[in-house]
Amino acid sequence: MTVFLNRIAIASVTAFALLAGSSSGALAQKTYDTGATDTAIKIGNIMPYSGPASAYGVIGKTEAAYFKKINDAGGINGRKIDFISYDDSYSPPKTVEQARKLVESDEVLFIFNSLGTPPNSAIHKYMNAKKVPQLFVATGAAKWNDPKDFPWTMGWQPNYQSEGRIYAKYLLKEKPNAKIAVLYQNDDYGKDYLKGLKDGLGDKAASMIIAEESYETAEPSIDNHIVRLKATGADVFFDVTTPKFAAQAIKKAAEIDWKALHILNNVSASLGSVIKPAGFENSQGIISASYLKDVTDPQWENDPGMKAFLEFMAKDFPEGNKLDQSTIVGYGVTQTLLQVLKQCGDNLTRENIMKQAANLKDFRTEVLLPGIKINTSPNNFAPITQLQLQVFKGERWVLFGDVISGDVNG
Structure with missing residues (x-):
């Protein structure tokens, strides 16, 4: 070992x-x-x-x-x-x-x-x-x-359910007729994000989420999942993966020209371990959320x-x-x-x-x-409950909107 x-x-x-x-x-x-x-x-x-x-x-x-x-x-x-x-x-x-x-x-x-x-x-x-x-x-x-x-x-x-609810709030406001395809890790981590998204969408979850694919961490590649999700005609891709698979998903979506709005969970939004390996050109327009400052953001200079x-x-x-x-x-x-x-x-x-x-x-x-x-x-054993949405532009994440609470009552 x-x-x-x-x-x-x-x-x-x-x-x-x-x-x-x-x-x-x-x-x-x-x-x-x-x-x-x-x-x-x-x-x-x-x-x-x-x-x-x-x-x-x-x-x-x-x-x-x-x-x-x-x-x-x-x-x-x-x-x-x-x-x-x-x-x-x-x-x-x-x-x-x-x-x-x-x-x-x-x-x-x-x-x-x-x-x-x-x-x-x-x-x-x-x-x-x-x-x-x-x-x-x-x-x-x-x-x-x-x-x-x-x-x-x-x-x-x-927590992941809170973050999922925040993305749901965004979609209900900006893309209320979205057709959402979800890729998630087949464990409590992935299922928590999916539950948060569904809870946030409420009654519209059944009609807006048109495809769900789970993957196992033992899989060497998730390329086949990306191909199947594109085939559903979804125009929003909710990507609940860890860094290795997140980079694969970004590259494969670009390779097969899947133009869906790509929402990437916060834990895989790292510029160094995900976005850069996947390619800046392939990552334009991806939306995620953050609670920490980004070293590439000039406002923190x-x-x-x-x-x-x-x-x-x-x-x-x-x-x-x-x-x-x-x-x-x-x-x-x-x-x-x-x-x-x-x-x-x-x-x-x-x-x-x-x-x-x-x-x-x-x-x-x-x-x-x-x-x-x-x-x-x-x-209350949940120290941090707030996030702010961000979009990837050029070579960095750009924050937008207000700080949002992901609490059930937030």
Whole structure:
């Protein structure tokens, strides 16, 4: 098995000296669970560094670089981050194996931003039975917002059903007579987007959606699905795929001259890992949605948050591709986690990790679009619920319209 293991050095004498300099009262109030000490916080992570979703592996690498940056500056509250990241190849059985290893052998305090709906679904019950936080999972499935039944699991990005409803709102307004063909991954990830689209279209879903095709991640190519969908006469193509297949879909649609309005889900809208490989000329007019700033958008040229991100990429992660939107995702979610850890102070128990994660008030990372804020509560485990539509023009995404809430009541 291919295993990507990134351990960041822990517990320096300097960090301990800083800690020792704090008051005796503060020292007396320190509370730890497994994975936390006076000098270190051990964090687990699972990423598809190989396999069909390997394009997302850069998220884990960005996080590792960010934690190293934090450690070099003295850590969080005087503690260094020991970040342990394993490869599961986007295979749920491997995810289970790696989660058990992280919790039972490595004894991490929690698992952070593990990627993918099927992989996270495979460890959902295990993490909650063990009462170990499964925090800010890197998937937008709606199921992560269920604090009543799964109080140890929380999402981060906008959920897929919300995003699907946003596209439905757009279509009902701009193309009410659309004939929609849907390609979706045959798992909870793909089905969540499809449900959101249908819920948003309401009574018109049955007449507007004229074709649905699902694909398996084990398929080497989805070209045959694209050919069949074009044959239906659809004039809107709703593309719910991961990056490898999204690039294939864009190229194949252009190759067979399918001129349908192409709506591409946010998680595959990366300029670096999808649009550029598919070809700028093939991607004109594609519509997607975003909640994060885009490094190619000139309006952020003098934005302090974007400047900080670009400085991080140049200094701390020079091997990374700043055009890959996954680097901004990794950057933003890590900043959110650091806020949680700051709020925890010296109470580094698993229970307090979840308590503080559920107590984020109007928090903004440096890379969220203006108007979008992170809010959580004991009854709301969906940190980000807003998006803004964007269209691909020339060599970049161009935002349009207002920030839209994808909440059922939004």
